Amino acid sequence: MLKYEVAVVGGGVAGLTAAIYAAKAGKQTIVIEKQDRLGGRAVSNKIKGAYFNLGGHALYHGDALATFRELGLRLQGNQPSIDGYGIWKGKLLTMPMGFKSLLTTSLLSWKGKVELASWLAKFGKLDTHRYDQISLRDWIEGNLHDPMVRNLFYALLRTASYVAAPDMQAAGPVLQQLQHSLQGVLYLDRGWGAIIDELREIAAKHGVRMLTSSKVVAIEHRDGAVQHVRCEDGTLVEAKHIILTAPPAVAHQLVLNAEATALHAWREQAIEITAACLDVALRRLSKPKQQFVYGIDQTIFLSNQSRAAYLSDDGAQVISVIKYQGEEKNPDKDLHDLEQTLDLVQPGWRDELVAKQYLPHITVCHDFLHMRRQHQPGPAVPEISGLYVAGEWASHGELLVDAATASAKRAIQCILAREYTERKPENANRNIV
Numbered sequence: 436m437l438k439y440e441v442a443v444v445g446g447g448v449a450g451l452t453a454a455i456y457a458a459k460a461g462k463q464t465i466v467i468e469k470q471d472r473l474g475g476r477a478v479s480n481k482i483k484g485a486y487f488n489l490g491g492h493a494l495y496h497g498d499a500l501a502t503f504r505e506l507g508l509r510l511q512g513n514q515p516s517i518d519g520y521g522i523w524k525g526k527l528l529t530m531p532m533g534f535k536s537l538l539t540t541s542l543l544s545w546k547g548k549v550e551l552a553s554w555l556a557k558f559g560k561l562d563t564h565r566y567d568q569i570s571l572r573d574w575i576e577g578n579l580h581d582p583m584v585r586n587l588f589y590a591l592l593r594t595a596s597y598v599a600a601p602d603m604q605a606a607g608p609v610l611q612q613l614q615h616s617l618q619g620v621l622y623l624d625r626g627w628g629a630i631i632d633e634l635r636e637i638a639a640k641h642g643v644r645m646l647t648s649s650k651v652v653a654i655e656h657r658d659g660a661v662q663h664v665r666c667e668d669g670t671l672v673e674a675k676h677i678i679l680t681a682p683p684a685v686a687h688q689l690v691l692n693a694e695a696t697a698l699h700a701w702r703e704q705a706i707e708i709t710a711a712c713l714d715v716a717l718r719r720l721s722k723p724k725q726q727f728v729y730g731i732d733q734t735i736f737l738s739n740q741s742r743a744a745y746l747s748d749d750g751a752q753v754i755s756v757i758k759y760q761g762e763e764k765n766p767d768k769d770l771h772d773l774e775q776t777l778d779l780v781q782p783g784w785r786d787e788l789v790a791k792q793y794l795p796h797i798t799v800c801h802d803f804l805h806m807r808r809q810h811q812p813g814p815a816v817p818e819i820s821g822l823y824v825a826g827e828w829a830s831h832g833e834l835l836v837d838a839a840t841a842s843a844k845r846a847i848q849c850i851l852a853r854e855y856t857e858r859k860p861e862n863a864n865r866n867i868v
């Protein structure tokens with residue numbers, strides 16, 4: 436039996452972030468991870484000298500970047516240029532990402548160019564929270580007139596959020612994500628595994644114990660308060676506070692009598708988003724100018740991540756191609772579409788292939804802010820004292836890894852607020868955060 440003040444289930448970005456903030460607040464903290472390495476979906480795989488993330492990853496100017504900076508991560512890497520191409524009817528055409536490319540692109544009529552120019556001028560100042568309650572489709576159809584301007588916004592917003600469900604997706608968060616992406620994103624040297632290496636180092640420095648290869652099988656509670664985390668190998672961890680960063684369905688499964696708690700509603704309302712990802716390392720690019728491509732009439736995105744980051748020990752170029760999946764998933768067709776995109780953008784790529792990774796169906800997020808959502812998940816599970824959730828699915832409007840870090844901090848703030856009021860009950864109604 437191990438005894439800790441805070442036990443965190445899951446050692447991805449959310450779990451490590453929560454653990455570091457808990458430890459910094461003086462709590463004895465343990466992270467329990469079922470895999471044999473930390474990182475969850477933010478790991479990088481090194482194959483034949485090339486660093487592959489689990490699909491193309493870019494760090495936006497959102498909560499995660501601010502959190503990592505606050506924690507002292509070095510985050511080496513660079514910002515790629517956002518100039519690129521769009522695929523329309525099987526052709527590569529200049530994507531209008533700024534005023535110069537807007538003038539030269541053949542994707543838009545003059546009328547479309549004028550409309551897009553006016554949006555480029557005002558988009559950065561848009562108050563996106565006004566659109567949290569309407570769908571992305573309603574925002575686009577209600578605010579944009581030119582059909583191609585609409586197509587371009589669908590492509591950009593899909594790429595910024597990884598979600599290809601405009602009828603379901605709330606407009607506000609994804610518009611904000613596009614604002615962040617237009618400020619430029621960061622591609623990281625050696626991939627996102629570098630974030631995990633740094634988070635692990637900082638966690639260790641603050642005394643966090645990290646248990647890997649330990650699958651949690653139950654969260655036990657009695658009289659409305661958490662008691663133990665039970666692992667498959669029999670390890671029992673007693674903790675006053677338990678933070679679950681596993682997906683909503685797993686969290687529900689682990690907690691005894693979860694049907695009687697908010698975990699049930701959070702699981703029921705969750706909508707999972709998946710993608711098919713093909714990453715390749717190429718010795719040489721046949722078309723060095725064609726490194727950043729948005730699908731306009733198809734849900735595809737291609738980026739040469741090596742143009743801004745160190746991703747291979749022998750100079751190979753690491754290119755990520757992603758297909759955003761809707762309801763339909765067909766691994767063979769998806770692979771065919773991804774390879775066809777490479778054929779179009781980098782003809783002859785097969786002859787230059789050094790290494791390759793194909794993920795036919797990976798979960799990008801287990802939930803997000805959508806029109807069918809009734810409740811914001813977490814931070815506390817109200818029916819069980821000491822139980823909290825975090826992870827990208829516990830988003831309160833943030834997207835992707837920003838939701839992972841923001842929800843982790845919410846859980847810790849909730850723990851600290853609870854302890855504060857337990858120490859001084861007269862402060863119960865004061866806001867300490």
Ligand SMILES: Cc1cc2nc3c(=O)[nH]c(=O)nc-3n(C[C@H](O)[C@H](O)[C@H](O)COP(=O)(O)OP(=O)(O)OC[C@H]3O[C@@H](n4cnc5c(N)ncnc54)[C@H](O)[C@@H]3O)c2cc1C
Nearest residue numbers: 445447448449469475476490492493651681826827835836
């Ligand atoms: C293809 C792809 C592309 C992406 N691109 C971007 C991007 O460009 N920008 C961006 O911001 N974000 C991106 N993301 C999202 C980002 O990777 C995730 O939001 C983030 O890594 C999620 O962190 P997490 O800690 O919430 O979840 P996870 O990383 O999934 O961590 C949860 C952890 O819990 C562990 N676990 C589960 N069950 C148990 C159990 N029973 N016992 C013990 N441990 C358990 C898991 O093994 C895992 O390690 C992308 C994701 C994918 C898949």
